[in-house]
Amino acid sequence: MLTSFNKKTPSDVISASLLENGGAIVLNQADDELMDRIAQELREPLDAKGHEFENDFNGYKTRRLGGLLELSRSSAELMVHSLTLEIADAVLKRHCENYRIGSSTAIEIHPGEDAQILHRDGDFYPISIPGVEFQVQVMWALTDFTAENGATRLVTDRDVLKGVKNRETEAFENIDESKVEQAVMPKGSAFYWLQSTIHGGGANTSSSPRSGVFISYSLGWVRQEDNHYLMIPREVADSYPDQIRRLIGYQSHGPYLGIYPGDPDGNWWDA
Ligand SMILES: O=C(O)CCC(=O)C(=O)O
Ligand SMILES: [Fe+2]
Known part of the structure; x- marks a missing residue:
């Protein structure tokens, strides 16, 4: 059963529930001010380009945008929320040394949208390994999420x-x-689910949009869903703190994978 916790709940309790049930909610993990700021930063780009992502999977009454670091600087605060990283640590670091943002997407389901096809995120990986979650995902509520609005x-x-x-x-x-x-869940809450969990966006039978920020974290040795190196211009990546740069992929995994000349973490033989 899906259980809701609050942000004072120890992260190991939340992670244990997530691993057992495939999903867990943290109510009001972020405050309304941050969610409003992100919604405001995303408004113009969502209106201008959000419809470009319409297709059979995403729906035709749903606006989306990827590469959020370029569009909403405040979304970085969600990406590195300490409780979120503790949960990602618990799910992913069993199988890797560090992990990356797979994708970051604003998802705004408009009235009249049908329920999305049920699926598993990460089925784009051609193999699965029993017991290994290649990704963990979180959906942050920019509006209340209700049974009616999707x-x-x-x-x-x-x-x-x-x-x-x-x-x-x-x-x-x-x-x-x-x-x-x-x-x-109310606005500001975060819904976590495993890559192996069957899920999908809900139908919106209400009269206003359901808006959220989706962020996935993937094992450090798999390819990320989004190509952040091409989506986020280098100067934008460099304008963020090191923690964010590392999360989008500016780091190696262990001493040998993803290394580059001068890599402080890697075993670059010319260094
Ligand atoms: O919008 C949602 O609630 C979920 C979207 C989703 O699961 C997806 O697009 O992969
Ligand atoms: Fe999904």
Whole structure:
């Protein structure tokens, strides 16, 4: 069952629930002022370009934008929220030394949108390894997420995954609605889910948009979903603190993977 915690809950309690159920909510993890600031920074670009991401998977009444670091400087505050990083540490650092932002996307589901197809994020990886989550994802609520406006749907019953292979998405089409829960949460809250969790955006039957910021964190030895090196201009990347630069990929994994001349962390033989 999907459980809601608050931001004072120790992160190991939240991570344990996330790992057991595939999802967990932290209510009001960020304050309204930050969420409003991000929503304001995203407003113009979302209106100008958000429709360009319409397709069968994303929907045709949903606006989206990727590469948030270029569009909303305040979104960086969500990316490095200490509780979020503790949760990402618990899920990912079992299998890697450091991890990266996979993608960062604003998702605004407008009235009249249908429920998104149920899926698993990270099914773009051609293999799966039992027990290894390649990614962990978080959806930050820029507006309240309600049952009516399209709060993310998910299946916490892990048994439905038994026998389902990587990318076997047809298996999700007949999932009984009674197995589907929704991440209902107030603005400022964060919904976390595992890469292996079946989920999808909800239908918006209300009269106003449901807006959120989606951020994924992926193992340091897999390719990130977004190509941050091409999406975020170098001078924009360099304008952020080292913690952010490292999270988008300006670091190596261990001494050998992703190294570059002069790498302070890598075993660059010419250094
Ligand atoms: O908008 C949502 O609630 C979820 C979106 C999603 O799961 C996706 O696009 O992969
Ligand atoms: Fe998804």
